[in-house]
Amino acid sequence: MIQVGIWLIASALILIIVMSILAAWKLRKQSMKRKLIKARLDYFNNGNSVTLNPDVAVSDQAELLPYLKKYEFPRSLLTLGDILGSGAFGVVRKGQAKTIRSREVVTTVAVKTVRATASLDCMTALLRELRILCYLGEHLNLVSLLGACTKNLEYGQLFVIVEFCRFGNLHDYLLRHRRRFVNQLDADTGEIRDQNQVGDVIEPNDQSEGSGPRCNENLEVGESSDGSDSSCVGVTADGVVTDTESEKPKLRLRYPGDYTGIDTDPIRTRDLVCWAWQISRGMQYLSAKKILHGDLAARNILLSDNNVVKICDFGLSKSLRDEENFKNNEGGPLPVKWMAIESLRDRVFSTKSDVWSYGVVLWELFSLGNTPYHGIRPHDMCQTLIDGYRMERPEYAPQSLYDLMSSCWKEEPSERPSFESLAWKVAEMIDEHVKSYYLDLGNPYTEMYADAWKRERETVIHGDEPAVCEETRL
Missing domain, CATH: 3.30.200.20 (Phosphorylase Kinase; domain 1)
Known part of the structure; x- marks a missing residue:
């Protein structure tokens, strides 16, 4: 009995010592982590006197x-x-x-x-x-x-x-409202109809690409991948779409938005073009400030009031180049279907790789939220692109816009257009009063573009082609 008692006491002492060591190790680890965070906080608050390298993004x-x-x-x-x-x-x-x-x-x-x-x-x-x-x-x-x-x-x-952008991201918004889309493309010319012509209401074919359950990195798919039920859709004489039943989305959306007290209008082809123009202007500003986005996609573009779109989640390129983050240990998908050839192959990111991603965003818009490169596995993307494959024109894209998409997907980065050039070319597809509206919204940060836009208009009036810089520089 004495030996058993001694054994029990010794075991208890050993257990206490081990637990004490573990507790001390945990406290020390927490202390070191807090010191590291504090050091980063001091660095964060005090800044750094080192001058930025003008040759680096x-x-x-x-x-x-x-x-x-x-x-x-x-x-x-x-x-x-x-x-x-x-x-x-x-x-x-x-x-x-x-x-x-x-x-x-x-x-x-x-x-x-x-x-x-x-x-x-x-x-x-x-x-x-x-x-x-x-x-x-x-x-x-x-x-x-x-x-x-x-x-x-x-x-x-x-x-x-x-x-806060109440309508959420464009990808989810397109899926939620795609059955109320008003197609304004002329069947004969493939271009947008005259402003006074009524568009056609479309309802995506259940057998078409992107319909039904599909592999989509950003959604949890329920009964219907387009977020719609089977209620009837009608159109009035002025082209406004009406529903005979309320919408019952079957998707748990990534950023569903807040529609309280809002009666949203149907999406039209002209809305898609307007969004494409606004996105190009936002990216033009980013490139002028030498900021690389690295994850430009419809899911990272939010829709706000007055049909204004706003780009979010900047600066991912550095994280993607970092080996630990490139392996994506957070469990989320890498944006491989939006990445340029050089980014996939060599982890090279630049404004030109953002231009490639912009082309994919255009494809998302005019396919009403379909998954790009449908049926191609992510780990096959790089070789598929190197072999020359590019996506075909989405059904609701004007041919002129598809030409812009294709120019964004040139294998040689220097052959891709600049965002300045893209913004100008998309602007040519938008009515003048719409452009003036967005320039005159009253936001102080739009004033810097007003004079430049007036100069561009005067150049066109005098019959000269506006000069388009290949690169926007500070």
């Missing part, structure tokens, strides 16, 4: 960009709400921010944060995006930074507050 030097203290927002004035979506780096929540905008007591916002269990890499990625947003300032077609809560960064709490 600013998005690849984001750690050198300063955080502007004017964006610091009191955490006590921010209320978090429902989750809008989640991605590789964290979670986006709907929120209410008091006095974050002048003349508004409470503003509905979107708040980006990292998960409680997220790694330091995720925090670093969000900090990089915050720095880029500070550097970019405001543009009508980019999701603008409204504020940030960084005071508790050493405890793993970071909130980046940006504009």
Whole structure:
């Protein structure tokens, strides 16, 4: 009995010692992590005096960009709400921010944060995006930074507050409303009909590509992949589509949007062209500021009020080049079907690789949200592109726009157009009063384009072809 007692006591002592060692190791690990976060916080707050390298994309030097203290927002004035979506780096929540905008007591916002269990890499990625947003300032077609809560960064709490776009991302919006689409293409010419002509209401064929259950990296598919039920669709004399039954989406959308009190109009071909133009303008601004996007896709373009689209989630290219992130240890899909040949093969990212992605976005728009390169496995994409395969013209794209898509998919990056050139060419397909409307919305960040657009119009009036720079430079 004595020996058993001694054995029990010895076992208990060993267990206590082991548990103490484990507890001390855990505390030490937490302490080291907190010190590391604090060091990054000091670096983040104090900035860096190193001058940016003009030969390197600013998005690849984001750690050198300063955080502007004017964006610091009191955490006590921010209320978090429902989750809008989640991605590789964290979670986006709907929120209410008091006095974050002048003349508004409470503003509905979107708040980006990292998960409680997220790694330091995720925090670093969000900090990089915050720095880029500070550097970019405001543009009508980019999701603008409204504020940030960084005071508790050493405890793993970071909130980046940006504009809220009530209608969600374009990919989900197209799927949800595709059965109410008004096709304005002329069957004979393949181009958009005259403004006064009524378009045709289409209802996607269930057997067509992209219909029914399909492999889509961004959706959880339920009974119907186009988000519609079988209710009847009609059209009035002025081309407005009406439903005899309410919509009953079968999809759990990535960012479903907020339609409270809103009666949305049907999507028309002219809307798609207008969105394409706005996206090119936003990307023109990004390229002028030397920011590479790296993940330009319809899922990363949000629809706001007044039919304004805004690009979000900038600066992924550096993360994709990083070996650990390229393997995508966060569990989400790599955007291989939106990536250029050189990005897939050599992990080379540039404004020209963003141009390639823009071409894929155009294809998404005019296919009403179909999955690009349908039926091609992601790991076969690189060789398929090298072999010369390119997607065919989507059914609802004017031939002139498909020509633009094809120019974006040139194998040699230098042969692809610049975003400045793309913005000009798409603008030629839009009525003058529509262009003037978006230039005159009253946003201060659109004024910089007003004079340039007037000069372009005067050039056309005098019969001269406007000069298009191959590259936009600072």
